[in-house]
Amino acid sequence: MTDWILPFLAAYIGQSLGFLAVVSVVFFVVWRLGAGRLAGRRIRARGRTFDGAQLRHELKHTAVVLAIGTAQLLLINALNDRGWTQLSQDWGPWGAMGAALTVVGLVLFNDLWFYSVHRVLHTPWLFRRVHAVHHRxxxxxxFSSYSFHAVEGALLTAWLIPAALLVPLSMPALMVTQLIGTANNLMAHLGYELLPVWWIRAPGLRWTNTATFHSLHHTQLKGNYGLFTRLWDRLLGTELSGYEAAFVEAHPPEGAAP
Ligand SMILES: [Zn+2]
Ligand SMILES: [Zn+2]
Incomplete structure (x- = not known):
């Protein structure tokens, strides 16, 4: 009955150290080494600014969310060992191209899932009890990227287990999707706009999420609910009106040093 404790701890410690190492490097490079050089790209914060109390809050909640993620991964592996999932260990029956299309499909599905769950989390009852943790x-x-209430951490990834059981998915495609999700989440919470200013006018690219887009969500507490794209916010009328101007504002003036 206790066979799972050691594998869980080993996986949890491994995942947490890996994640903390990546986040610490990103934080150190952008917020410490880059602070002077990137000053013109700092997204202006309104309200309480980042301090030690916020960092402690973020680390504590990230530790819980990582434990949920580890438990979920071990559960998927256990289901897979029993032959209950539809997961394949290779690229799947349609080869690398099929797996690439799977990644695109999973990202788009994840975008809609996140948008829907996120809007529900902004209803007053759930906001006060659950989502306020992230909006602290x-x-x-x-370090804000995975600072969620445990219930939110579980809800955001709740689609993974039914998907593994019911849909023929390639395991490498699922892993790549997870990596893209983590990178996107880190970018969204970077606090600095590192994308070039022309991004907001480029066909296709302008519809992706940016650090400015998600920062506005954190400072205004409504609107800009999407995490991979702006599509659902545009379609459903929840995009904050000042977004494109704020994106341009998070860049040094034309002709100035970067
Ligand atoms: Zn929110
Ligand atoms: Zn956020």
Whole structure:
């Protein structure tokens, strides 16, 4: 009955150290080494600015969310060992191209899932009890990325287990999707806009999420609910009106040093 404790602890410690190492490097490079050089790209925070109390809050909640993620991964592995999932260990029957299309499909599905769950989390009852944990971070930074209430951490990834059981998915495609999700989440909470200013006018690219887009969500507490794209916010009328101007504002003036 206790066979799972040691594998869980080993996986949890491994995942947590890996994640903390990546987030610490990103934080150190952007917020410390880059602070002077990137000053013109700092997304202006409104309200409480980042401090030690916020960092402690973020680390505590990230530790819980990582434990939920580890438990979920071990559960998927256990289901897979029993032959109950539809997961394949290779690229799947349609080869690398099929797996690439699977990644695109999973990202788009994840985008809609996140948008839907996020809007529900902004209803007053759930906001006060659950989502307020994430919004304790007004001045977002890489450590805010996975600072969620445990219930939110579980809800955001709740689609993974039914998907593994019911849909023929390639395991490498699922892993790549997870990596893209983590990178996107870190970018969204960077607190600095590192994308070039022309991004907001480029066909296709302008519809993706940016650090400015999600920072506005944290400072205004409504609107800009999407995490991978702006599509659902545009379609459903929840995009904050000042977004494109704020994106441009988070860049040094034309002709100035970067
Ligand atoms: Zn929110
Ligand atoms: Zn956020």
């Amino acid at each position: 971070s007004a001045d977002v930074n890489p």
